Amino acid sequence: MSRPEEAALTAAFRAEWPRLIAVALRITGDLQAAEDVAQETLFAAFDRWPLQGIPDRPGAWLMTVCRNRARNLVRDASRAQERLASLRPLLDGQTSPGTAPGTNAAGIADDQLRLIAMCCHPLLATDGQVALTLRMVAGLTTQEIARGFNLPAATVAQRIVRAKRMLTQHRIAFVTDDADIRARLASVLDVIYLIFNEGYLPAEGESLTRGDLAFEAGRLACLLTSLVPAEPDPWALRALLSFQLSRQAARTAPDGALLTLDAQDRSQWNQELIADGIRSLERARGGPRGPLLLQAELAACHATAPSFAATDWAAILALYDELLAIQDTPVVALNRAVAVAMTAGPAAALPALDELAGHPALASSHRVWAVRAELHRRAGHTAAALADYDRALDLVSNQAERHYLAQARRQAEEAPA
Amino acid sequence: MMRFLLAGTRPPGSGEPGELALAAAAHRVVAATAWHSWLRRWGLLLSFGLPRDPAAELRACLIVAVNDEQAADRLAAGWGAVSGYRVVVLPLTGGSSGETGR
Numbered sequence: 001m002s003r004p005e006e007a008a009l010t011a012a013f014r015a016e017w018p019r020l021i022a023v024a025l026r027i028t029g030d031l032q033a034a035e036d037v038a039q040e041t042l043f044a045a046f047d048r049w050p051l052q053g054i055p056d057r058p059g060a061w062l063m064t065v066c067r068n069r070a071r072n073l074v075r076d077a078s079r080a081q082e083r084l085a086s087l088r089p090l091l092d093g094q095t096s097p098g099t100a101p102g103t104n105a106a107g108i109a110d111d112q113l114r115l116i117a118m119c120c121h122p123l124l125a126t127d128g129q130v131a132l133t134l135r136m137v138a139g140l141t142t143q144e145i146a147r148g149f150n151l152p153a154a155t156v157a158q159r160i161v162r163a164k165r166m167l168t169q170h171r172i173a174f175v176t177d178d179a180d181i182r183a184r185l186a187s188v189l190d191v192i193y194l195i196f197n198e199g200y201l202p203a204e205g206e207s208l209t210r211g212d213l214a215f216e217a218g219r220l221a222c223l224l225t226s227l228v229p230a231e232p233d234p235w236a237l238r239a240l241l242s243f244q245l246s247r248q249a250a251r252t253a254p255d256g257a258l259l260t261l262d263a264q265d266r267s268q269w270n271q272e273l274i275a276d277g278i279r280s281l282e283r284a285r286g287g288p289r290g291p292l293l294l295q296a297e298l299a300a301c302h303a304t305a306p307s308f309a310a311t312d313w314a315a316i317l318a319l320y321d322e323l324l325a326i327q328d329t330p331v332v333a334l335n336r337a338v339a340v341a342m343t344a345g346p347a348a349a350l351p352a353l354d355e356l357a358g359h360p361a362l363a364s365s366h367r368v369w370a371v372r373a374e375l376h377r378r379a380g381h382t383a384a385a386l387a388d389y390d391r392a393l394d395l396v397s398n399q400a401e402r403h404y405l406a407q408a409r410r411q412a413e414e415a416p417a
Numbered sequence: 418m419m420r421f422l423l424a425g426t427r428p429p430g431s432g433e434p435g436e437l438a439l440a441a442a443a444h445r446v447v448a449a450t451a452w453h454s455w456l457r458r459w460g461l462l463l464s465f466g467l468p469r470d471p472a473a474e475l476r477a478c479l480i481v482a483v484n485d486e487q488a489a490d491r492l493a494a495g496w497g498a499v500s501g502y503r504v505v506v507l508p509l510t511g512g513s514s515g516e517t518g519r
Contacts, residue, residue, distance in 0.1 A: 009443035017439060042442050044471035046500075050449035051465050051477060065471060141436040 009058075013042065016059050017139030018223065020066045022111035027070035031118075031164050035136065037073060041066040112137075113227040116220075117184040119163075120191045121172055128163030129191045130198075131156050137223070138216045148213040149198060185228070189237050189292065192220045196241055200248075218245050225280065232287025235280045236296045242277035243299035246270040258404040262308040274303045294323040313342040330359045334368055346375035366395035370405055377412045385412045420463065420509040421489040423479040425502030445501070452499045456481070461492065476502055480509070 020041055024034035044065050045058070055061040119132040134140045134148075142160065146153040166172075199213025221238040228234055250268040253259055281300055284293050298319050305311040320336035334356055341349035353372040362368045373388030389409035396402045456462040456479075466478040479496065483489050486508065493504040 006443050006447045009446060010440045013439040013443055039437055040472050042437050042439075046437075046442060046445055046449070047471070047476045048467055049446050050453045050500075051467065054446070054450070069471060139439045141438045143436070144438060 009054075012058050014139055014219070016062050018112050018115060018137045019059070020062060021136050022115040023063065024066055024070040025115060025118075026111050027067065028074055031136070031167060033073060034070070037066055037070045040069055044069075110227075112223070116188050116224065116227075118167065118172060120184060120188045121167065122184070122187055123170055123172065124163045124166055125159075126191075126194065128159050128166070129187070130195055131159040132163045133191050133220070134195065134216065135160055138220060140216065144212075148216075182228075182231070185231060185233065188224065189233055192217050192224070192237060192241075195220070196244070200244060214241075214245060214248065217241060225283075229283075232284045233290065233292050236284035236287070236290070236292035239277045239280035239284055239296040240292060240299050242273045242280060243296065243303040246273035246277065246303055252400065256400060257407075258400045260404075261302060261311075266307065269303070277303060289322065291323060291327045294319055294326075298323075311342075313339055317343050330356055330361045330368075334362070334371060338371060341375050341378075346379040349375055350379065364395060366392040366401070366405070369395065370401075373405075373412070374408065377408070377415070382412055382415065385409075418482040419485065419489075420480060420482050421486075421492075422507040422509055423481060423489070423493050423496060424505045424507065425476045425478070425496060425500055426474050426505070427476060428501065428503045445499070449499045452495060456492070476500070 017038065020038040021034050024037040025031060028034055028037065041062055045062060049055070049058075116133065116137050119136050120129045124132065131145055134145045135142065140148070142157045143153050145151075146156040149156070196214050196217030199215070199217060218238075218241045221234060221241050224234040225238050246269050247264065249270065250264040250266070251259055277296070277300060281293075281296050284296060287293065298316060301312055301316050301319070317336065317339040320332065320339050324332050324336055333352065337349040337352045337356065340352065350372070353368065353375065356362060356368050357372060359368075369388045369392035373385045373392055376382075376385035376388060386409060389405060389412065392405050393402065393409070396405060453462065461481050461483060462479060463482050464480040466480075468475050468477075477500075481489065481492055483492060486506070489506050489508075493506045496502065497504045
């Protein structure tokens, strides 16, 4: 077999992983047991497929082995304790062939959704939600998650253990009704967006991106849209992430330096992802114009502009006005100020930035200073620009951004007065 | 040619399923499939056995035909490398077809 076959097999494992966990969880009722069963299923595939041949339907094979293993586990445990029924109240429902939830495609999809909702349960700390989702739904190992977040593996392992313990202690039920799941959709979207942000623009570290994490978030968004296709918000998130991810390869120069939108080679933008973003955006437009949809619309403006000069800044400004009306945060205001500068010139945006520079929520962020420095530079206020670059450089912790700001400062300094 | 039984078990200390990276799992399946294909192509693999219980400590057995014990050891090392198993080599001293073993 060749590398494409290996990639196809990896994709199959990734697609099956949350289904295996979800089905095993439904049968065993225990997240740790479900994870162990899913792992054993993969090990079984690894033992058998090289000798018996890879099955025509690997997913079905894995599902059968996983379900049997989970049932055996429950049976063994119940035999040992001689109280089968009290181990898992739902067992009776499970053992009735043909009627058990999780045994058909729709049931498995529902189980996956319940799994995601469980991993993003509001009782869990955010870092626990993120780690658990990446482990249980995305199938990343503790090591892989740790690498993605630049954290020691022990820290991530601790978060996962703590989250599992919390779910057990509070007897968070896997089985919940649809209304509960829909109510939790917002926190699921938040977690996926958080994973994306961490991968797309990490606050710390040498490189500009942790691409794997960002793409995992994109994959999770795709999974979510397949599970709840009638809900508009997951489509909006998918559209937003697809547009953003389409630029991933163009955001850094070969030496790792940050390339802003105006400097990016648009021929490197991934057209497949842009097309996916457009299709997803169409689906999302069926819903209310919430923050996610507006952000996706904004991303679409950039992704579909043939050049930086041809960007429709007036449309972007109108979208930011709409967004600010429903999500009045300093970050949105900061981005709106950039749109103002692009439509009416830097001087028109500077008063808003002066106000934002004193906002406590942005006190530890370099971004407001970086933006104001850039606008001062463009307005010809060299001294003010240099002072703001210095503030931004004091605060920035990502090395790629630091290099970019240092270079921009040098250019401002060297520019003729 | 002599026959050997190669028994592959989970290495000591890996009784728990542990975490297997999905990309690594795919890579291992592909590498092991290629290795077994090679074994078949050269006519070295006579038969194999797999335990019914997927969680059993014994993962797989191969019956191979090679020139001597050193060759069997080399095969065992190769199988161990692609599978991660601890492989034990057992010379087969009898055969259903009446061939002479060691």
